Amino acid sequence: MELWSEETIRDFRHTLLTWYDQEGRANLPWRLNHEPYRVLVSEIMLQQTQVDTVLPYYERFMQHLPTVQDLARAPEEQVLKLWEGLGYYSRARNLQKAARFVVDELHGNWPESADDLQELPGVGPYTSAAIASISFNEVVPAVDGNAYRVFSRLLKIDADIAQTKSRKIFYDAILPIVDPQRPGDFNQAIMDLGSSYMTAKNPDSIKSPVRQFNAAYRDGVELDFPVKTKKQKPVKQLFMATISEKDGKLLFEKRPEKGLLSGFWTFPLTEITSIDDIKGQQLNIKPIVHVFTHRRWEIWLVKQDVTATTTPTPTPTPTQQYLSSTQWQALSLPTVQHKLLAALEELR
Numbered sequence: 144m145e146l147w148s149e150e151t152i153r154d155f156r157h158t159l160l161t162w163y164d165q166e167g168r169a170n171l172p173w174r175l176n177h178e179p180y181r182v183l184v185s186e187i188m189l190q191q192t193q194v195d196t197v198l199p200y201y202e203r204f205m206q207h208l209p210t211v212q213d214l215a216r217a218p219e220e221q222v223l224k225l226w227e228g229l230g231y232y233s234r235a236r237n238l239q240k241a242a243r244f245v246v247d248e249l250h251g252n253w254p255e256s257a258d259d260l261q262e263l264p265g266v267g268p269y270t271s272a273a274i275a276s277i278s279f280n281e282v283v284p285a286v287d288g289n290a291y292r293v294f295s296r297l298l299k300i301d302a303d304i305a306q307t308k309s310r311k312i313f314y315d316a317i318l319p320i321v322d323p324q325r326p327g328d329f330n331q332a333i334m335d336l337g338s339s340y341m342t343a344k345n346p347d348s349i350k351s352p353v354r355q356f357n358a359a360y361r362d363g364v365e366l367d368f369p370v371k372t373k374k375q376k377p378v379k380q381l382f383m384a385t386i387s388e389k390d391g392k393l394l395f396e397k398r399p400e401k402g403l404l405s406g407f408w409t410f411p412l413t414e415i416t417s418i419d420d421i422k423g424q425q426l427n428i429k430p431i432v433h434v435f436t437h438r439r440w441e442i443w444l445v446k447q448d449v450t451a452t453t454t455p456t457p458t459p460t461p462t463q464q465y466l467s468s469t470q471w472q473a474l475s476l477p478t479v480q481h482k483l484l485a486a487l488e489e490l491r
Contacts, residue, residue, distance in 0.1 A: 144316065145298045145358045155356050156322045156329070162352035163332035168194075172202055174331065179253045179278040180211040180242075183263075186270045187238045191231060194338070200229055212251070214242040223407075223475035230478055232407070237265025255279040268310065277327035284317035285330040286310055289337025295369035296341060296359040305372045377439040381430075383421050384410040384483050387447040392465035394447075403435060408471065409480045411463060412442070421445055431486050433479040440479065444487060 147155070168174070171194070173185035184204060188197045204225050208214045214222070219239065226235040241263040245253060254260045256279070260271035268286065275281035284290065291304045294317055302309035322329040340351035348360040359365040387394035396411040398404045415421060421443060430441035459465065466474075476484075 144300045147298075147320070147356075151356070152320050155320065155353065158353055158356070159332050159336070160322060160325060160328060163328060163335065166352075167328075167332060167335050172198070172205070177278050177327065179274050180214075181205065182274050182277050183241065183266070183270070184214075184238065186273050187234050187265065188229065190234060190270075192229060196229070200226070211242045211245050214239055215246040220475060224473075227475045228478065232404075232475075232477065234265065240264035241266060253278075256281055257283045273330060276321075276330050280326060282318075282321050282323050282326045284314055284321050285333075286313050286317065287334075289334045289341075290317065290330075291369045292343060293333050293337045293341050296346075296365055297353065297356050299358045299362070299364075299368065301368070301370050303372055304369045305374075375437075377434055377437055379439045379441060381415045381418065382412045382440055382442045383415055383425070383445045384412055384431075384442050385447050386410060386426065386444050386487060387465075389465050392467050393471065394459060394463055395466050395471060396460070396463045403438065404477050404479070407477045407480070408466075408474050409477065410444075410483055418443065426490050427486055431479075431482050433482060442479075442483065444483065444490070 171185075173181050185197070185201055188201055188204075207221070207225055208217055217239070219236070222235050222239050223232060226232060229235075244263055245251060254262060255275065257268070257271040257275040260266055260274055261268065263271075266274075272281075272283045272285040273287075276283050276285060291313060294300060294313060295302075295304070298316060300313060300316060302312045304313075336351075336353065340347045340353075344366075346360075346365060348354055348357060348365060351357065351360075354360060357365070359368045385394065394411060395408045398407050398409060400406055418425070424445045425443035426446055427444050430443055433440045433442070
């Protein structure tokens, strides 16, 4: 790992922030106002999601729930409906828990340090540092994927970023470089740099404003950084989704409160060991595929005939209901359920 002199650090800060002032994405809605609630919402939405995807969700969310008090008091179903399509719904639930903690436990007074901000549900080291630096001007690095990529190349840090212990190595290396006068802008400039000139696969280092500081580029090994061991492939699971219609309504089931898609409504899903278990019953020839972080679901639709004259009429379990299109469209449905609905529509 390279170590910079004080002079190099000063030059880097000046170069980075000059570029940020001229070309940074200052017009992003969460950068127009550094109020901590707005920063928190944006940072939680941006986890594992691209900026362009987040923009309309953020603006709609803030239109309906403009203050931390509004979010704390909102029905969970409203929050999930506003989040619908962003995925990783535990983020939305934790965001509301954080808002309730600020309102109910802290009486609306936000913690102002990165350490104290981590008391909020769902707020980890990166998010707390982002809020502390942007909203409260704390001199602290916000170490996320962009920071790993940028500084691993600038300083040739070869610590494996897949390992938890590497975060401290990067934190300690970046901390003395953070601009003490503009820590929030510094962290946001690193975010912009990592998503523009210093991307993962096709960096444009020749035009990068910090090219002269990039040790990995200078040595011709830029794509070797950051060092990261490969993830394991998602485990494949097979399911059948029961399609049951009665009086123009579809059968839905509320998922358990723990596990994937907890608390959401979907078609009843039953895990199977092989397609042979339902051979000849499935409506779709190819499975509907949905990939989670560690799971790959392959789902077949299986029709269950229910008519008004069926004797006896199948009785839904306590977690199941026949819902009209008006009823299920009012619910927040996970992405996988939208895929199932789309597949069913194509088969009709």
